[in-house]
Amino acid sequence: MNITPNRENPIDLIPEDLYYHDESYFSVITETVFYAKNEYWRPHAILNYADGVFISEKTYRPIAMKHPFILMAYPGTLKRLRERGYKTFSPFIDESYDDIIDGEQRLEAIFKEISRLCAFTDEQWLEWQTNIKPIVEYNYENFNSKTEFGLHSVEHLFAN
Numbered sequence: 001m002n003i004t005p006n007r008e009n010p011i012d013l014i015p016e017d018l019y020y021h022d023e024s025y026f027s028v029i030t031e032t033v034f035y036a037k038n039e040y041w042r043p044h045a046i047l048n049y050a051d052g053v054f055i056s057e058k059t060y061r062p063i064a065m066k067h068p069f070i071l072m073a074y075p076g077t078l079k080r081l082r083e084r085g086y087k088t089f090s091p092f093i094d095e096s097y098d099d100i101i102d103g104e105q106r107l108e109a110i111f112k113e114i115s116r117l118c119a120f121t122d123e124q125w126l127e128w129q130t131n132i133k134p135i136v137e138y139n140y141e142n143f144n145s146k147t148e149f150g151l152h153s154v155e156h157l158f159a160n
Contacts, residue, residue, distance in 0.1 A: 024067075025068070025117070025125060025128070025129070026067065026068040026069055026070060026093075026117065027061075027062040027067050027068070027069040027070070028069070028070050028072060028110075028114065029058050029059055029062065029069050029070070029071045029072060029073070030058065030072045031054065031055070031056060031058055031059060031071060031072060031073035031074070031077065032054050032056050032058070033052070033053075033054040033073065033074045034072055034073060034074060034103060034106075034107075035103040036074070036101075036103065052074060053073070053074050053076055053077045053080045054073075054074065055073075055077060055080065055081065059071060059073075059077075059081070060143065063086065063136075063139045063140065063143045064140065064143055064144075066136040066137065066139075066140045067136065068089050068092075068093065068132045068135070068136060069089075070093060070110060070113060070114060071098070072107070072110055075098060075099060075100060075101050075106060076098060076099075077098065078095055078098040079098060085142050086139050086142055086143075087135045087138050087139060088135075089132055089135060092128055092131050092132050092135075093113060093117070094109075094113045094116070096109065097109035097110050097113065
């Protein structure tokens with residue numbers, strides 16, 4: 001939504017982006033890797049040579065914005081976030097999709113959860129926001145306290 005002719009790959013965060021977080025209850029993150037490489041609908045694109053969890057700025061943006069999210073990503077990505085010290089939104093968001101290996105079934109489960117949330121009444125949204133507030137606050141503090149982001153040395157890739 002924030003792609004413009006002058007901003008083809010908006011990996012940064014600019015003031016105009018704040019609107020999308022202010023005017024929505026949650027984010028739907030479409031991470032770089034969703035399908036396994038052996039699933040025939042996986043596009044031939046970046047990172048097509050490997051399977052696995054890949055957490056990019058797309059996931060960290062809503063954390064930095066104190067925004068709850070549903071993560072359309074490779075199975076186990078929410079688990080990896082929890083291993084990195086973040087909290088996710090279960091039971092307020094049904095995150096069972098993170099355990100579904102088949103991409104199409106995982107996508108269906110995500111759509112089902114989005115539909116459930118979008119059917120909330122105003123009262124349900126107020127209760128939901130109250131319940132998830134401690135989680136987004138915790139994640140924000142956790143994100144801002146990080147000095148180590150799990151990056152590993154790449155020296156071994158350049159051995160003679």
